[in-house]
Amino acid sequence: MWELIRANRRKSIALFIVMGLMLMVLGYLIGEAYWPRGGGVGGLAVALLVWGIWSLVGYFAGDSILLKSSGAKQVTPDVHPQLFNVVEEMKIASGLSHMPKVYIIDSPAPNAFAIGRTPEKCSIAVTAGLLAILNRDELQGVVAHETAHIHNRDIQFMTYAGIMLGTVVLISHMFLRSLWFSGGRSSRYRSRSGNRNSGQGQAIVMVVAIVFAILAPIMARLLYLAISRRREYLADASGARFTRYPEGLASALEKISGSKEDLKTANKVTAPMYIVNPLKGKGKKLANLSSTHPPITERIRILRSMAGGAGYADYQSAYEKVHGKKSSVLPQSALADKSAVPVLIPGQEEMAGAGQKSSRREFGDVVRAVNQYLFLFCAGCGLKIKVPPEFKKKQFPCPRCKTQIEVPLAEMATVGAVLESVDQGRQETQKDYDMVYRRKRSEWESFRCNCGKTIQLSPHFSGNYLDCSNCRRKIKIELPQI
Amino acid sequence: MDCVNCREPMIVLEVDQVEIDYCLECGGIWLDSGELGILLDDDDIVAEFLEKPVMTNHVRESERLCPECEKNLNELLVDPDNGIYIDRCADRHGLFFDRGELKQVIGLFRTETSKKVASLLKDIFRGDKID
Ligand SMILES: [Zn+2]
Ligand SMILES: [Zn+2]
Ligand SMILES: [Zn+2]
Ligand SMILES: [Zn+2]
Numbered sequence: 001m002w003e004l005i006r007a008n009r010r011k012s013i014a015l016f017i018v019m020g021l022m023l024m025v026l027g028y029l030i031g032e033a034y035w036p037r038g039g040g041v042g043g044l045a046v047a048l049l050v051w052g053i054w055s056l057v058g059y060f061a062g063d064s065i066l067l068k069s070s071g072a073k074q075v076t077p078d079v080h081p082q083l084f085n086v087v088e089e090m091k092i093a094s095g096l097s098h099m100p101k102v103y104i105i106d107s108p109a110p111n112a113f114a115i116g117r118t119p120e121k122c123s124i125a126v127t128a129g130l131l132a133i134l135n136r137d138e139l140q141g142v143v144a145h146e147t148a149h150i151h152n153r154d155i156q157f158m159t160y161a162g163i164m165l166g167t168v169v170l171i172s173h174m175f176l177r178s179l180w181f182s183g184g185r186s187s188r189y190r191s192r193s194g195n196r197n198s199g200q201g202q203a204i205v206m207v208v209a210i211v212f213a214i215l216a217p218i219m220a221r222l223l224y225l226a227i228s229r230r231r232e233y234l235a236d237a238s239g240a241r242f243t244r245y246p247e248g249l250a251s252a253l254e255k256i257s258g259s260k261e262d263l264k265t266a267n268k269v270t271a272p273m274y275i276v277n278p279l280k281g282k283g284k285k286l287a288n289l290s291s292t293h294p295p296i297t298e299r300i301r302i303l304r305s306m307a308g309g310a311g312y313a314d315y316q317s318a319y320e321k322v323h324g325k326k327s328s329v330l331p332q333s334a335l336a337d338k339s340a341v342p343v344l345i346p347g348q349e350e351m352a353g354a355g356q357k358s359s360r361r362e363f364g365d366v367v368r369a370v371n372q373y374l375f376l377f378c379a380g381c382g383l384k385i386k387v388p389p390e391f392k393k394k395q396f397p398c399p400r401c402k403t404q405i406e407v408p409l410a411e412m413a414t415v416g417a418v419l420e421s422v423d424q425g426r427q428e429t430q431k432d433y434d435m436v437y438r439r440k441r442s443e444w445e446s447f448r449c450n451c452g453k454t455i456q457l458s459p460h461f462s463g464n465y466l467d468c469s470n471c472r473r474k475i476k477i478e479l480p481q482i
Numbered sequence: 483m484d485c486v487n488c489r490e491p492m493i494v495l496e497v498d499q500v501e502i503d504y505c506l507e508c509g510g511i512w513l514d515s516g517e518l519g520i521l522l523d524d525d526d527i528v529a530e531f532l533e534k535p536v537m538t539n540h541v542r543e544s545e546r547l548c549p550e551c552e553k554n555l556n557e558l559l560v561d562p563d564n565g566i567y568i569d570r571c572a573d574r575h576g577l578f579f580d581r582g583e584l585k586q587v588i589g590l591f592r593t594e595t596s597k598k599v600a601s602l603l604k605d606i607f608r609g610d611k612i613d
Contacts, residue, residue, distance in 0.1 A: 383495060388491045
């Protein structure tokens, strides 16, 4: 597997260097065009400085900026236990050392992305709309694809390439604009200098700079997209391998592409990070050159053509079958891995919502859970009641049967505490947990942590662990024995 | 969501896949058009239903604001005999009932689709003593 990551990196680094060279040439030419004799070095320095500063910002805050700008909120396992289970499974399947943080984006448009500096500090974000329409196998396919991006070290690389692209676009744009406003002045300057030869040389430099400033952003964008498209195929292949069930991802992609919803929080920089291009209708005409993703129908067809197995070689031959030519889409080292990966036939569990009604409801509930609503059930009549976080009463009568319903305010506080401890990143050490609590039943119940702190469990809590908000002990929660 | 009437945070009641926003302070109920859509399964019927409660031509702008669009709700006189008004968003985002009004309004539902809503509301608020 390390071989694969290295090969993936080598290929991308070549493209990365080309982009870097373009940035340097651009800076040099612009400097030379404005300040003949020596200005080129200054221009080069400015271009590199801009890129360096942006890279530093990107390195230290890039993931949180992008997560915030896409409206993602970090969540605890009780918000969507199934999602956490799937992420945990894929973490193990891919051999990641750390559990990715889990974010949910409050949008009905189904999509997902992964981001992070290193595999130790990485996050997976999915939209509430995605959770509403996918069944477990499909969700697993999507999470596997995102885990693959983390595993293949794509995310960090894409961030840098994105920043480089941004710098090239910005500098070209500023240069061309400045010409627009000061074009007349610079030609007057040249004629006054009197030296015809140097004036002519200067004009040539200017023309070259202009041409390059127009072409560079286009070329950089194509390169960036070439990198990102390649990585999509590889992530699909790795995802299929991790789940050993290509159909899960195929059917998820089919459902996602069928959605008409637009993801409002996506933009041109973040678009290539999503599993499916979130900007619908744009860039369809130049599908092959300028689209952020390979055509989704093609990705689905490749996954569905993986009849024999779920390994890299199977993906490669399916790709060739769909394309009808012998071009390699995966790194050689992946293909060298000839070990057979049989396709799993998963149990038909929990097929997706019975229809629009329940998927709309599920979407609403995920959004509420993200926004820290409490979900209560009346003991008298079973009425489901959702209480917003700003609700301050300790108890109230059920509107249907008048039974008093307790609002476990402690739980609301716990949610905050768990969030914090999730934020600090779970330390997965040899010793997996500090104490065990076995649930009596799947209802509201409270127990005492060894430090004396009382901890409340909601009926919905189905994570495997909980952190005590007081002493930070990691408590393993076991299911009731039936 | 805050109550249209008293601005307290409303709780959400879920029955048979339908959600109803309910204020524990004043007993007010907000039914949004999306919920009516789930309930009635047909956008045309929803539109019709949102028009139905008007028993007279009396429509007056009230002080209350729609939780969705923040525009003034319209007061509709649904029962001239008992002087019962309900509030409706001019852009049909939903209906607001004050405490007790609902039970009286339920009695006014006549059409088949309206009866469907009535029976669901009755189920939720079967213990609601009008006081
Ligand atoms: Zn991807
Ligand atoms: Zn009850
Ligand atoms: Zn109220
Ligand atoms: Zn409105």
